[in-house]
Amino acid sequence: MLPNLKLSYYNHFVPIENRQVFVIYNTFSGSMLELEWDLGTRISKMNSMEIHFLEDEIIDRLLQHGMIVDNAFNEFNAIFNSAERNRADIQDSEILFMVISPTNSCNMSCPYCFQGDKSIKAGDTKYLSEENIEHLKAYVNTTIATTKIKKIAIEWFGGEPLIKSNIIEEFSEYVINLANKNSILYEASIITNGVLLNEKNYDILEKSKVRKIQITIDGNKEMHDSVRYLNNGKGTYQKILDNLKNIPKHKFYFILRINGDKRVFDKLEGLFEDLEAMEIWPQRNDEIQFDWSPKFFNVTGFNEEKAFYYTSYEYQKSREDFAKLKISRYNKWASNNARNSKTLTYALPEPAKFYCATVESPYSISLDDGGFIHKCYNTVNDKSKRIQHISDFDPYGAGTDYYMNFDKTKVADCSTCKVLPICEENCNMRFVTNAESKICSSWKYFMNERISAIYEKNFAD
Ligand code: SF4
Ligand code: SF4
Secondary structure, three states: OOOOOOOOOOEEEEEEEHEEEEEEEEEOOEEEEEEEEHHHHHHHOOHHHHHHEEEEEEEEHHHHHHOOOEEEEHHHHHHHHHHHHHHHHOOOOOOEEEEEEOOOOOOOOOOOOHHHHHHHHOOOOOOOOOHHHHHHHHHHHHHHHHHOOEEEEEOOOOOHHHHHHHHHHHHHHHHHHHHHOOOHHHHEEEEEEOOOOOOOHHHHHHHHHHEEEEEOOOOOOHHHHHHHOOOOOEEOOHHHEEEHHHHOOOOOOEEEEEEOOHHOOOOOHHHHHHHHOOOOOOOOHHHHHEEEOOOEEOOOOOOOOOOOOEOHHHHHHHHHHHHHHHHHHHHHHHHHHHHHOOOOOOOOOOOOOOOHHHHOOOEEEEEOOOEEOOHHHOOOHHHHHHHHHHHHHOOOOOOOOOOOOOOOOOOOHOOOOOHHHHOOOOHHHHHEEEEEEEEOHHHHHHHHHHHHHHHHHHHOO
16 A cells, blocks of 8 residues: 655656656755656656556655655755754854955945945044954954864955955964964955955965955956946056966966946957966966856845846856856867867756855854954945944844844745755845845756756766
8 A cells, every 4th residue: 555645846857858758856855867758748747646656666766766755744844944954053163254354445446336335434444453453363262262163264355455465464374373273274265356466465365375366357358447447547457467367376266256247248258358368268277267246136235227237037047158158268269279178067956055154153254344243244334234343242142143033945935946955045135135136046947958968968878
């Protein structure tokens, strides 16, 4: 006698016509199964009442892969429990993550950037004072002494952090020594506009164990210079490319972030041409990664006109298009330089994390240049989002839960979404401040295309 069974809510049926097979992928169990065409067609159309018409061997296989489940099993509750477990794991994290702005001032005046709003600076110190750095050191010491942290990670942020590279140098030296003494791992990264990446600052970053450097380039020269210029109005494109050209070999890993709207995307070919002509990329492909970061129509911080911004679907589509453009540029170069070509590959997604580690972890902080704590680094230039001061920070005290206490599994769209178990949207800020501004998972839009590609690469033949 068959137990009471039902089809999983999280099955995705992907027909692969040219091979006459059906692939079932289950976002909750993470399993993928190939069925011959007629059987797959039949199961894709059946409801749970019809399971008993299937052969025992098929039922067993589907049960084993979580595509059929016991009727009493509440999949949704199980997802809720795993989201709560993730939250608890993050809150129990052994990593002290600090986003530190040595200064919120910037040498550039990009119109779309919140850092460009100098009015919020009135009455502030222009950089982290000696006194506040001492408070920060005391906070790190206390955290090491009173928690079980095993790793310290710092991200230097701003404003433009390299304006105050002396703070980076001195504070890093202090914390690296402290980490060594306490056998704690240490790692650091920086987000910079790239203008001050000169020899002296490369040296400081190397000494400060900064390995990952994120720089923003917004399209080709014309596009970039129209939105990313110095305080005196001068464009920065050529300066940034010149600095990149001089990257010391094999010491850093670079992320070239392109914040772009639809106009910027159309100008990307020009950027790729210049990077290649200057032997930056693809020549140094192993050290440089791109991050196409489409401007989303509802994201906080951007304040220029929104007609060219992306909707959630367009956002994910443009990321797919960027990946294809990058590969085609790489392959063009590879074929002219006797290198192997690359193909776009996909892997099955990791289970969802549900929540943002920066916000949820009690000891993680974002520090502005006045010594005030923010929970989300996106707000370091917004005084209204300061929650406490570093001089007497209580990780469980006032404001620490500002972006918490929401349950993603209860958000209307998400609770019924079939990709919830693998959804990579885990930005607490977007859910708390404006739930409709969330960016949906790329898997929601490209499930069939990706599963077909994974099947072709790994399972076909
Ligand atoms: S953010 Fe979008 S894709 Fe992700 S679970 Fe919610 S509705 Fe689904
Ligand atoms: S809440 Fe969102 S914006 Fe803020 S740190 Fe987390 S992921 Fe980033």
